[in-house]
Amino acid sequence: MYVASTRRSKAERKASRAGDPALRSRVSTTVVLLGTVSLLTDISSEMVTAFMPVYVLFSLQMTYVQLGLLDGIYTGATALLRLVGGYVADRIRRHKGVAVAGYGLSTVTKLAFIPVGASALGLGGVQTLDRAGKGLRTGPRDALISLVTPTADLGRAFGVHRTMDTIGALLGPLVTFAVLTWLTFRPGPIFMISFVFGLLGVIVLVCFVRQPRLERVPGKVVTVKAIFGLLRNRGMRRTTIAAALLGLATISDAFVFVVLQKTADVPPNWLALMPVGTALTFLLFATPFGRLADRVGRWTVFFAGHVVLLVVYLLLLGPFGGVPLVIVTVALHGLFYAATDGVLMAHGATLVPDHLRAGGLSIVQTGQALARFASSVVFGLLLQNLEFGAAVTIVICALAAALAGVYLLIRPEVSR
Amino acid sequence: MIDWLARNRIVVGVVAIVLVLAAGVFYVVAELRDQADAATRPGQPVATGLTFIDNAGGQNLVSTMDASGNRKPGSLKCLRVYTAGGTTVCLRLSLPGAYEAAVFDSTGKQVRTIQLPGTPSRARVSASGKIVSWTVFVTGDSYLAPGGFSTRTGVLDLRTDTFIESLESFSMTIEGVPDKRQNENYWGVTVADDDNTFYATLGSGDKTWLVKGDLKARSMVTVRQSAECPSLSPDQTRVAYKKRGGKLGSWQLFVLDLASGKETLLPDSDGVDDQAAWLDNSTLAYAKVRDGQATIFESRSDGSGDPRELVVGASSPGPAATVPSGT
Numbered sequence: 167m168y169v170a171s172t173r174r175s176k177a178e179r180k181a182s183r184a185g186d187p188a189l190r191s192r193v194s195t196t197v198v199l200l201g202t203v204s205l206l207t208d209i210s211s212e213m214v215t216a217f218m219p220v221y222v223l224f225s226l227q228m229t230y231v232q233l234g235l236l237d238g239i240y241t242g243a244t245a246l247l248r249l250v251g252g253y254v255a256d257r258i259r260r261h262k263g264v265a266v267a268g269y270g271l272s273t274v275t276k277l278a279f280i281p282v283g284a285s286a287l288g289l290g291g292v293q294t295l296d297r298a299g300k301g302l303r304t305g306p307r308d309a310l311i312s313l314v315t316p317t318a319d320l321g322r323a324f325g326v327h328r329t330m331d332t333i334g335a336l337l338g339p340l341v342t343f344a345v346l347t348w349l350t351f352r353p354g355p356i357f358m359i360s361f362v363f364g365l366l367g368v369i370v371l372v373c374f375v376r377q378p379r380l381e382r383v384p385g386k387v388v389t390v391k392a393i394f395g396l397l398r399n400r401g402m403r404r405t406t407i408a409a410a411l412l413g414l415a416t417i418s419d420a421f422v423f424v425v426l427q428k429t430a431d432v433p434p435n436w437l438a439l440m441p442v443g444t445a446l447t448f449l450l451f452a453t454p455f456g457r458l459a460d461r462v463g464r465w466t467v468f469f470a471g472h473v474v475l476l477v478v479y480l481l482l483l484g485p486f487g488g489v490p491l492v493i494v495t496v497a498l499h500g501l502f503y504a505a506t507d508g509v510l511m512a513h514g515a516t517l518v519p520d521h522l523r524a525g526g527l528s529i530v531q532t533g534q535a536l537a538r539f540a541s542s543v544v545f546g547l548l549l550q551n552l553e554f555g556a557a558v559t560i561v562i563c564a565l566a567a568a569l570a571g572v573y574l575l576i577r578p579e580v581s582r
Numbered sequence: 583m584i585d586w587l588a589r590n591r592i593v594v595g596v597v598a599i600v601l602v603l604a605a606g607v608f609y610v611v612a613e614l615r616d617q618a619d620a621a622t623r624p625g626q627p628v629a630t631g632l633t634f635i636d637n638a639g640g641q642n643l644v645s646t647m648d649a650s651g652n653r654k655p656g657s658l659k660c661l662r663v664y665t666a667g668g669t670t671v672c673l674r675l676s677l678p679g680a681y682e683a684a685v686f687d688s689t690g691k692q693v694r695t696i697q698l699p700g701t702p703s704r705a706r707v708s709a710s711g712k713i714v715s716w717t718v719f720v721t722g723d724s725y726l727a728p729g730g731f732s733t734r735t736g737v738l739d740l741r742t743d744t745f746i747e748s749l750e751s752f753s754m755t756i757e758g759v760p761d762k763r764q765n766e767n768y769w770g771v772t773v774a775d776d777d778n779t780f781y782a783t784l785g786s787g788d789k790t791w792l793v794k795g796d797l798k799a800r801s802m803v804t805v806r807q808s809a810e811c812p813s814l815s816p817d818q819t820r821v822a823y824k825k826r827g828g829k830l831g832s833w834q835l836f837v838l839d840l841a842s843g844k845e846t847l848l849p850d851s852d853g854v855d856d857q858a859a860w861l862d863n864s865t866l867a868y869a870k871v872r873d874g875q876a877t878i879f880e881s882r883s884d885g886s887g888d889p890r891e892l893v894v895g896a897s898s899p900g901p902a903a904t905v906p907s908g909t
Contacts, residue, residue: 216679219701223719224661225637227869227876229703229769229855242893283874343678350640355610362606366599373595434699434720434734438679454746 197323199375201330206367207269208331211296212338214276216240220346225353226284241449245532245539247301255306257388261524262310264376266420267302269371272296273364279357297549305529309524312515315379320515322463324508325456332449337443345470353494386521393525402517402526405465406533408572409510412472413537413563417545419444422478422499425554429484430491448507455504456512464513465576469569471505474498478563482558500570510534614640625893627651628860628880632904635663637876638895644672644905647893658908662702663734664859665903667711669740672908673702673718685714685738690906698746699734703859704811705898713797715771715780735782737797749782752795755803768793770811770857774818781805781812781821784867792823809838811857813866818866819826820883822848822858824865837883848884859900867892867899873877 183289222228255264275296280289308324315323341363345356347572386392397403423440430436459467481495511527518526587594619689621639624631625647632647636655639645646656660672661681668688678681681702685694700718707714720732737746746752751770754761767785774780778798784791790807795802809823810823810833817841824833833860835851848866858868864883869876876897879889892899 205822219719220661220675223701223703224642224897225876227855227871229719280874284871343675346675349610350614350644351637351642352613352640358606358609358613362602365602368600369598373591373598389592433697435677435697436678437699438677517797 178350182191184223190321192263193326194314201327202330205334206363208334210339210360210364212335213342216339216342244301245535248528248532251302252524255524260378261306264306268299272299273457278549305524305528306509308527320512321456324512325453328452329449336445396526409531410537411568413534414541415568418542424484443496444500447497448503451504459509468509471502475502479562517581603664633900634649634896635898656905662705666707669707669711671705671714704770713773717769733767733769753801772812772814783810813858817863850883869897
């Protein structure tokens, strides 16, 4: 599948050199700019995430801050605020404005770390605000991407955005490492550099991104009821249920890596490298898979991505071991993200009218995010009480069942 | 005004980017200048001398302070360090998100490097320099987020070159009952003069215990509840540890007399989160954050008198020693 899309891209590059305007890149400037905003923001937030353990344990000499403690609250806040952000953006027809508020909030939190100091509660609060900003902006931003992109190119547009986003996520920890190694371990400069990256993202958004003009649709008021009314549309309802169902059988990355490290029997410091591997395959394949989705059907690619995830879980049982298992599993895990993350939004965008776009996309995202959170809690309990093999087997069965259910649910409309 | 901004948004954006970058660079350069000064700012005289990590200098240089309070920055960079019996253990950043323990012998030669499974928290060397131990915090494997954290405590025996990756592999008896629970965390080891007996902390559920262990027998038993990060006195008669009991359940330092079982509170140690280090038989040093800065304090082990501030912007205190250059 990938080979086919590569070939097409080569042909296209040739065509574009020949100056054929019809085949030139169809990704709008706005998408690239939003990708840049995400790239800068991700550098900013991943810098802080990478610094947090050293900051808490070394700079603040604290041990008892539960670094993962507020993950649950984060997810809850993010989920609810996603709906709020989407609704408000549609209502005032200013997606950019709401996105600026979200990006701005996350950026400002970077300056709050130093004043908060060695307070576990304060640190958790600052991080919760950061996630709240993320929740606010996601729906409106994805709506912007979809509103400036012709329906036929949605997969590619989201692919390009996710590629840029992931590049930022990869660069963030490297920036932190470079600062720590060559400049300073003082927390001030790290938080300031992170703040600067975030602020640059906000400036790019405010000054360079244009809000697409949306005509008020006569007789169609944006209300909470209208947004949830989208679920009366069969395609939208099925997509939301299917995404949530698959989300229920998706365990969080941290668990995948922990189990993988134990199953493959590689040293624990490999845990730091696994997310990098996943991110690398994700960013390399997000755009080609998005284009593939545009051609063969977004839902098909989304579904296929979860079949790849099933293979990942099967590999967690350890059919072979060592470094090869880690490489194969991590690569496939990245492919799963490339085939599902942006593609689901591209699919969702085709189901929602323009004037309810942000709210509609938020519903799909929220359903998926809450389901994934629930599955992580359940899987955490399983890991605590069962052997790894048994816990993984349960997840495999759950995902297989979800895939079967989704296949039956969606089959009538395996369209794009 | 708004119109003008809207019409010239590209120019405004470019100017804003330049200004933000300039301000950021200005701030960082100013911080780097300040940290260069901080590294040589004198501390308080310590009769016994002191080794510590210089946090304020930003380079985490292992530094020493002599009896008259003069500071000398070294060249070894660590997040946690401890030297005893000529052996130095240095826990440090090795790759993005990865840490290692480097062990140096008395000639300053690096004899072992071990990859760590998490972020450095504690490091100790037995008085003889033969047994090295450390604790790291593991993120990403606390299975249930609320209240979850996980530690790994490693012990390296330089005599036989045996490395115990985690104390979890030892047998554990909790208050007389052999323990079969899965979710234990151990942290903060201190080894006795016989290089076999050790004390550490066990955390299981919401309880903590001071445990006493035997390296050869690979076994541990609990001694008492609610005592963390023990540190055995040079004369082997007392153990200093942190215990929750201060304001809002914060930690305070206590010294336990092993023979009599008498517990002594170190005054004004509220809010400490460190494994105290004995500078001699009657003096303890520990780091505590004050005004957002890690600060090293000295306290008399009999609980008399107020703690004395030794160095601001510093952590990982230890007795005076010759520190390897690390090159």
